[in-house]
Amino acid sequence: MLPLLSLTLLAVSAVAHASSFPFHFESRDETPTTTTPATVDMVAAAWFAGWHANSEPGFPVANVSWDKYTHVTYSFAVTTPDINTLSLADSAPDVLPTFVSTAKQHGVKALVSLGGWTGSLYFSSNVATAENRTAFVKTVVKLATDNNLDGLDFDWEYPGSQGIGCNVISPQDTDNFLSFLQELRQDPVGKSLILTAATSVKPWKGADGQPLTDVSAFANIFDYIAVMNYDVSGAWLDYVGPNAPLNDTCAPSANQQGSAVAAVKAWTAAGMPSHKIVLGVPAYGHSFTVVADEALDCTSDDDLIASFPPFEKAQQPKGDAWDGDGGLDQCGVQQGPGGTFNFWGMVANGFLNENGTAAAGIDYRFDECSQTPYVYNEEKQIMISYDDAQSFAAKGKFIASENLRGFAMWEAGGDYQDILLNSIRAASGFQDDDGGDC
Ligand SMILES: *[C@@H]1O[C@H](CO)[C@@H](O)[C@H](O)[C@H]1NC(C)=O
Ligand SMILES: *[C@@H]1O[C@H](CO)[C@@H](O)[C@H](O)[C@H]1NC(C)=O
Ligand SMILES: *[C@@H]1O[C@H](CO)[C@@H](O)[C@H](O)[C@H]1NC(C)=O
Numbered sequence: 130m131l132p133l134l135s136l137t138l139l140a141v142s143a144v145a146h147a148s149s150f151p152f153h154f155e156s157r158d159e160t161p162t163t164t165t166p167a168t169v170d171m172v173a174a175a176w177f178a179g180w181h182a183n184s185e186p187g188f189p190v191a192n193v194s195w196d197k198y199t200h201v202t203y204s205f206a207v208t209t210p211d212i213n214t215l216s217l218a219d220s221a222p223d224v225l226p227t228f229v230s231t232a233k234q235h236g237v238k239a240l241v242s243l244g245g246w247t248g249s250l251y252f253s254s255n256v257a258t259a260e261n262r263t264a265f266v267k268t269v270v271k272l273a274t275d276n277n278l279d280g281l282d283f284d285w286e287y288p289g290s291q292g293i294g295c296n297v298i299s300p301q302d303t304d305n306f307l308s309f310l311q312e313l314r315q316d317p318v319g320k321s322l323i324l325t326a327a328t329s330v331k332p333w334k335g336a337d338g339q340p341l342t343d344v345s346a347f348a349n350i351f352d353y354i355a356v357m358n359y360d361v362s363g364a365w366l367d368y369v370g371p372n373a374p375l376n377d378t379c380a381p382s383a384n385q386q387g388s389a390v391a392a393v394k395a396w397t398a399a400g401m402p403s404h405k406i407v408l409g410v411p412a413y414g415h416s417f418t419v420v421a422d423e424a425l426d427c428t429s430d431d432d433l434i435a436s437f438p439p440f441e442k443a444q445q446p447k448g449d450a451w452d453g454d455g456g457l458d459q460c461g462v463q464q465g466p467g468g469t470f471n472f473w474g475m476v477a478n479g480f481l482n483e484n485g486t487a488a489a490g491i492d493y494r495f496d497e498c499s500q501t502p503y504v505y506n507e508e509k510q511i512m513i514s515y516d517d518a519q520s521f522a523a524k525g526k527f528i529a530s531e532n533l534r535g536f537a538m539w540e541a542g543g544d545y546q547d548i549l550l551n552s553i554r555a556a557s558g559f560q561d562d563d564g565g566d567c
């Protein structure tokens with residue numbers, strides 16, 4: 130009953146969307162048509178982190194708000210030194226069958242994401258030669274077939290540029306990736322899978338080391354790309370900046386690290402149609418230790434949080450209960466705590482009220498340029514750059530005004546009582562299930 134209802138409403142919202150702007154459906158292998166009315170449904174997606182399914186606290190499959198999504202992507206199957214193996218070992222492989230069957234019961238597309246920040250070590254070698262590409266096509270198709278998946282999400286971080294620090298990398302990565310994807314589309318199974326990619330805010334680097342200026346061949350392959358417009362600023366910089374800025378052209382040039390506005394501009398300029406772009410949005414924020422003198426703008430009447438303050442690099446706060454103490458990463462490098470607070474974790478740790486607003490005694494500033502909020506706990510000297518209902522509404526409006534395909538949230542389990550999900554759904558044009566017309 131519910132799945133049928135949400136599908137019906139989706140169709141309605143896609144039509145409403147089309148009437149405001151005449152974007153056109155492009156089928157995968159044909160030249161774009163200018164006469165067919167829009168038939169693409171909008172995407173309401175999230176990644177589901179397998180390793181949180183059974184953790185304590187945890188976010189089990191049953192807790193996903195299935196009726197509010199069109200696609201949910203299980204994360205991660207990681208690349209391994211063996212081209213025939215993608216490993217789910219760190220992502221609760223036993224949970225995947227329940228995930229897939231539950232998604233299907235709700236009429237939601239079930240995908241698995243390949244790679245991720247810690248799992249992209251061997252993409253480059255897996256696609257390096259014709260022989261390897263053929264073997265790797267078999268590997269990904271087997272993963273899809275064995276698990277009854279609707280699709281695969283390629284989260285290679287990143288073709289042609291180093292991610293975590295010890296990825297195999299080659300200037301030919303992006304070209305080889307395309308050849309691999311084209312071969313995958315020739316495969317009898319691969320041709321009908323939903324194929325998506327989680328991308329950087331700039332187009333992938335080509336053989337010359339520069340962002341691609343023509344991604345149309347990728348646009349012909351993918352059903353959509355999710356541009357990961359988060360971790361744009363973080364503890365690797367020298368100041369506290371927005372995790373997921375909507376805009377940055379209004380920020381001082383030294384603080385322009387990227388934004389949804391810039392990312393959509395860059396990808397569309399390179400030939401990715403806006404209706405194949407889904408905005409990646411975070412249900413989490415980054416924390417920093419900032420001394421009060423730096424954190425607060427004393428020229429303001431009330432204690433307003435300062436813009437781009439410096440922070441204490443050596444004192445990374447620990448995040449919420451899902452943050453670890455750190456340890457050796459996949460490259461054997463010692464890492465400290467990540468300092469990530471999920472939206473629920475900001476409630477659990479007293480930064481936010483249960484309704485998602487800043488708690489009493491917590492300083493709050495909504496930054497007009499990035500359209501994202503900051504909170505500051507003066508006693509603990511912790512500042513967090515994050516997203517709330519207001520920033521998700523701004524992102525949703527941007528999705529609607531730019532005729533993007535929809536949104537993809539990292540991660541489904543980060544939200545608190547669907548405050549973020551409901552906000553971005555409403556603003557981007559999804560209609561909520563009100564028990565209405567069927
Ligand atoms: C999962 O759902 C159950 C039942 O509604 C609820 O009690 C629990 O708090 C939820 N857990 C999370 C992490 O959302
Ligand atoms: C091809 O794959 C094999 C097996 O994973 C790997 O050892 C080899 O280095 C790859 N070839 C290239 C050129 O990277
Ligand atoms: C981004 O900022 C520029 C000014 O720097 C403004 O013209 C533009 O409308 C903004 N875009 C959005 C989506 O807020």
Ligand SMILES: *[C@@H]1O[C@H](CO)[C@@H](O)[C@H](O)[C@H]1NC(C)=O
Pocket residue numbers: 482483484485486
């Ligand atoms: C959110 O909750 C706080 C604390 O209970 C309350 O003071 C505030 O009015 C609420 N805000 C909204 C918009 O509901």
